[in-house]
Amino acid sequence: MVFEWWIVREAVGRLANPPEVQGTMVLVIASVGLLINLMIMRWLHGSHDLNTRAAYWHVLGDALGSVAAMVSGLVILLTGWMPIDPILSFFVAAVLVWGGWCTPYSCLETAQCQACSFSTYRGRSYGGLATNT
Secondary structure (H helix, E strand, O other): OHHHHHHHHHHHHHHHOOOOOOHHHHHHHHHHHHHHHHHHHHHHOOOOOHHHHHHHHHHHHHHHHHHHHHHHHHHHHHHOOOOHHHHHHHHHHHHHHHHHHHHHHHHHHHHHHHHHHHHOHHHOOOOOOOOOO
């Protein structure tokens, strides 16, 4: 959550005083970043272990940042409107916070399911749960 807070803090500063952004350079670099992120996401997709899902969310956040930067670069090229960059940064930060919240929740859910299946290992009761003995 520290990284997301940093994105928001920087976005507030850029919204108050929008810097000059080179739209073409932003568009080119973001396009390359998106291509790399999509390749990594394809490689990570389909695995169900928690570490891979967390890595997938991380790369998805990076890909979203690349898309936001591409949109920002395009809007700046077409209109010259600089506030689009920090506005889209708020959106990216919100999605990253959501993904950051879902991963630990999923971890707790996975741990609970594993504890439940262990508690009835081989038809015996562990932890006071009823079994078929």
